[in-house]
Amino acid sequence: MTYIHDSIEQLKKTSPAQTEFYQAVEEILESLAPLLEKNPKYRQHSIIERLLEPERQIMFRVPWVDDDGKIQVNKGYRIEFNSALGPYKGGLRFHPSVNASIVKFLGFEQIFKNALTGLPIGGGKGGANFDPKGKSDAEIMRFCQSFMTELHRHIGPNTDVPAGDIGVGTREIGYLFGQYKRLVNRFDGVLTGKSTLWGGSALRKEATGFGCVYFAQNMLEDEDSGLENKRCLVSGSGNVAIYTMEKLYELGAKPVACSDSNGTIYHEQGIDLDLVKEIKEVRHARLSEYCDTHEDAEFTAREDYPEDGEQIWRYKADVAFPCATQNELNEHDAQCLLENGVKAVVEGANMPCTQKAIDLFVEQRTLFGPGKAANAGGVATSQLEMAQNASMTRWTQDEVDEQLQCIMRRIYNDAKQTAEEFDQPNSLVLGANIAGFRRVADAMIEQGVV
Structure with a gap:
């Protein structure tokens, strides 16, 4: 489809040298061709062009001091991709491979993954090219505090709610949250993946x-x-x-x-x-x-x-x-x-x-479960943690697990039914991409040009 090809080529000009991002975009857009042909309104409203450009891209320096007293510098990112369905939601990844392309590919995928859950969350992602491996707890704490010193001004429980990802577990979330609370003087549900001692949800790790x-x-x-x-x-x-x-x-x-x-x-x-x-x-x-x-x-x-x-x-x-x-x-x-x-x-x-x-x-x-559908359980449970924080309640492990099973069953059924709707019953990739895209795109159209 010429429209899709032209959109991808334009993206390569405006976002050069971002291979992983191109790969994610191509995989999703190419499967949308049947929907775009059937419903010209998405092209008329320039949904593809608007989706490919994040609503906000934040890049910042993260200086910190190692145990030898030497100043180290890393690069931090937060890509706030789309908020049509709710606050930006997506993890933070601390790994040497993190760069703008990796974060944008993850954030773009997150839009559709979050939409598939049926929960009110938008798509975002972030991280830093920092490697927690081999670092002391004190070094990780100092890095997290420096990272949050910049990030805190861009996030909030109804704006952007980061979570963990590769290299960011309960320890890192704790250090990040402690610095956030210190800076804003509020106990907000602004991060998920927290310890169950202070606002985390059962089963988030699993x-x-x-x-x-x-x-x-x-x-x-x-x-x-x-x-x-x-x-x-x-x-x-x-x-x-x-x-x-x-x-x-x-x-x-x-x-x-x-x-x-x-x-x-x-x-x-x-x-x-x-x-x-x-x-x-x-x-x-x-x-x-x-x-x-x-x-x-x-x-x-x-x-x-x-x-x-x-x-x-x-x-x-x-x-x-x-x-x-x-x-x-x-x-x-x-x-x-x-x-x-x-x-x-x-x-x-x-x-x-x-x-x-x-x-x-x-x-x-071969039966194939695409990641944006099959691995959506993590972000779904993150949203359940947000709901518990907002209501100042805590659900049992069985309650969370029951909801998780229902969400994953709904995601599978939506992907399968959408694939059948477009006469490709063997392609859950197409079904998941179209189901997620359609929900986001329809919300964007209803909210006007923003």
């Missing part, structure tokens, strides 16, 4: 992983018996991967592989989840230590990975859950998964599959 599995369960129940007795590959070993594996075990599935930045563990008997939690959450160590306890497990170091992809996707399984990072699963990996019997791929991370990999899954009619 929500993305749990939600991903609930989405997979809904998808598989439409096809066969669900997740029971399924062998699963789960990349990563952070919160999303760990709690994906936990919920898989609860539903009768067996995760047999996981990974970290140093390598991949394969354990035919099933991953020892308690050991993984101890290694990653208590010792903050590498997965290679897993084999010290389980000699029958296999560890493949990253330097021994195949040149054309990731080791974890080379094992036989029924379902794959890419839960680590963007573009971790390429076309070669996708081919290996298909050859090894994988029937479903469900994205726990943001944009973990390349477009060529997705195209192959769709072509082979």
